[in-house]
Amino acid sequence: MDKLVINKSPALAGDVVISGAKNAALPLLMASLLADTPITFRNVPALRDITTSVKLLEGMGAKITFADKNTLTIDAHELTSTVASYELVRTMRASILVLGPLLAKHRHADVSLPGGCAIGARPVNLHLTGLEQMGAEIVVDEGYIKASVVGRLKGAHIFMDIVSVGATENLMMAAALADGTTTLDNAAREPEIEDLANCLNAMGANIKGAGTSTITIEGVSSLSGCDYSVLPDRIETGTFLVAAAATGGKIRCLNAAPDTLDAVLDKLRKAGAEITTTANTITLDMHGKRAQAVDIKTAPHPAFPTDMQAQFVAMNCLAEGTGVVTETIFENRFMHVPELQRMGADIQLDGNHAVCKGKELLKGAPVMATDLRASASLVIAGLVAEGETHVNRIYHLDRGYEAIEVKLQALGAKITREQE
Ligand SMILES: CC(=O)N[C@H]1[C@@H](OP(=O)(O)OP(=O)(O)OC[C@H]2O[C@@H](n3ccc(=O)[nH]c3=O)[C@H](O)[C@@H]2O)O[C@H](CO)[C@@H](O)[C@@H]1O
Numbered sequence: 001m002d003k004l005v006i007n008k009s010p011a012l013a014g015d016v017v018i019s020g021a022k023n024a025a026l027p028l029l030m031a032s033l034l035a036d037t038p039i040t041f042r043n044v045p046a047l048r049d050i051t052t053s054v055k056l057l058e059g060m061g062a063k064i065t066f067a068d069k070n071t072l073t074i075d076a077h078e079l080t081s082t083v084a085s086y087e088l089v090r091t092m093r094a095s096i097l098v099l100g101p102l103l104a105k106h107r108h109a110d111v112s113l114p115g116g117c118a119i120g121a122r123p124v125n126l127h128l129t130g131l132e133q134m135g136a137e138i139v140v141d142e143g144y145i146k147a148s149v150v151g152r153l154k155g156a157h158i159f160m161d162i163v164s165v166g167a168t169e170n171l172m173m174a175a176a177l178a179d180g181t182t183t184l185d186n187a188a189r190e191p192e193i194e195d196l197a198n199c200l201n202a203m204g205a206n207i208k209g210a211g212t213s214t215i216t217i218e219g220v221s222s223l224s225g226c227d228y229s230v231l232p233d234r235i236e237t238g239t240f241l242v243a244a245a246a247t248g249g250k251i252r253c254l255n256a257a258p259d260t261l262d263a264v265l266d267k268l269r270k271a272g273a274e275i276t277t278t279a280n281t282i283t284l285d286m287h288g289k290r291a292q293a294v295d296i297k298t299a300p301h302p303a304f305p306t307d308m309q310a311q312f313v314a315m316n317c318l319a320e321g322t323g324v325v326t327e328t329i330f331e332n333r334f335m336h337v338p339e340l341q342r343m344g345a346d347i348q349l350d351g352n353h354a355v356c357k358g359k360e361l362l363k364g365a366p367v368m369a370t371d372l373r374a375s376a377s378l379v380i381a382g383l384v385a386e387g388e389t390h391v392n393r394i395y396h397l398d399r400g401y402e403a404i405e406v407k408l409q410a411l412g413a414k415i416t417r418e419q420e
């Protein structure tokens with residue numbers, strides 16, 4: 001397995017081109033299962049999770065061709081199987097998103113239960129009860145969700161008592177081909193939900209209200225392919241901005257979507273960054289200053305995203321003052337804290353709060369992380385720590401960041417990828 005070797009780096013400077021969003025691309029790829037004709041996706045990030053999704057869809061009989069590393073065409077109108085096996089699902093939880101489309105189009109699906117992961121238990125009860133409300137018969141047997149429906153799924157009024165990105169996406173895709181109208185209440189409002197709705201509408205669906213907490217889907221009898229460009233990755237963007245802020249740098253993110261990052265940009269401004277935006281660029285300038293520690297509380301969009309929490313913890317560790325970081329989405333999302341402590345960070349964990357006292361100095365160390373954003377936070381810490389940091393087991397980082405070391409090198413970071 002590869003590792004990243006990082007040395008204390010100068011203030012990051014220059015331009016970085018943002019990739020398409022992992023969390024938009026994954027549901028979009030699964031939505032191709034609904035289409036009767038080929039669908040082309042552009043701005044698809046070259047990531048391990050995309051490779052896994054391609055394997056998953058190909059395993060079901062979909063034909064997939066790449067025009068280049070970020071453009072692919074999927075023809076999934078004829079499938080040979082409706083099974084998503086444990087081997088693939090366990091490496092990527094978003095595989096659960098094949099359930100709604102398979103059920104809606106092919107009327108049955110066997111999808112491995114994703115199981116827990118490093119950041120929490122992550123149950124899928126809302127996905128299942130929503131589909132049951134639409135008429136699906138679901139049993140969980142030998143670790144598999146075995147779902148079927150006689151005839152078409154039926155539109156339903158579904159209230160979700162927890163805001164869930166994945167459940168909203170799965171149910172929206174299922175409802176697109178259902179018979180009648182579905183209303184999703186207390187729906188997630190993440191930009192990736194809007195991106196999926198936009199693509200489904202381009203395929204012929206009739207979805208209104210995506211991006212608000214009530215989504216109405218008028219089912220249609222068939223969907224066709226289209227040509228769709230994936231939304232820019234707001235979490236990748238935020239990660240580069242925080243890396244620049246932690247190093248006192250000045251960077252410009254190109255091909256970004258500033259509108260999707262309000263809560264993150266607000267916190268960066270509070271940390272002392274000067275931020276300017278155009279329609280698709282974000283410039284951050286710390287004017288060489290050390291960041292101020294900031295308080296963060298994660299919550300569903302449009303509040304502060306849990307996927308940016310770890311990166312801000314890393315920044316707070318070297319900032320001026322004390323920042324209290326509160327995680328409200330996942331019960332175990334402080335895996336980066338013990339590793340940052342090994343680098344000398346002063347962080348006190350108290351339930352779902354991490355109290356980060358900024359220090360003048362962190363020291364490089366061998367570290368590793370068991371989830372994606374925790375790994376990103378260790379990379380940021382490595383850029384500002386004295387000496388050498390080895391971020392081991394970067395499997396997770398490769399799930400969600402396209403060529404992170406290449407993009408950081410171009411900004412002046414001292415980072416290389418080596419064999420462990
Ligand atoms: C591929 C993708 O888009 N992943 C994102 C998605 O994950 P994902 O869609 O898995 O996250 P959810 O929004 O579903 O999870 C939010 C909370 O709801 C709970 N829950 C969820 C479903 C359910 O049936 N029952 C239930 O209790 C979860 O355990 C969690 O505590 O949103 C998360 C929250 O913004 C992000 O961190 C992930 O990066």
Ligand SMILES: C=C(OP(=O)(O)O)C(=O)O
Nearest residue numbers: 023093094307372373400
């Ligand atoms: C938690 C994340 O992803 P996933 O839902 O794919 O595990 C993430 O992107 O930070």
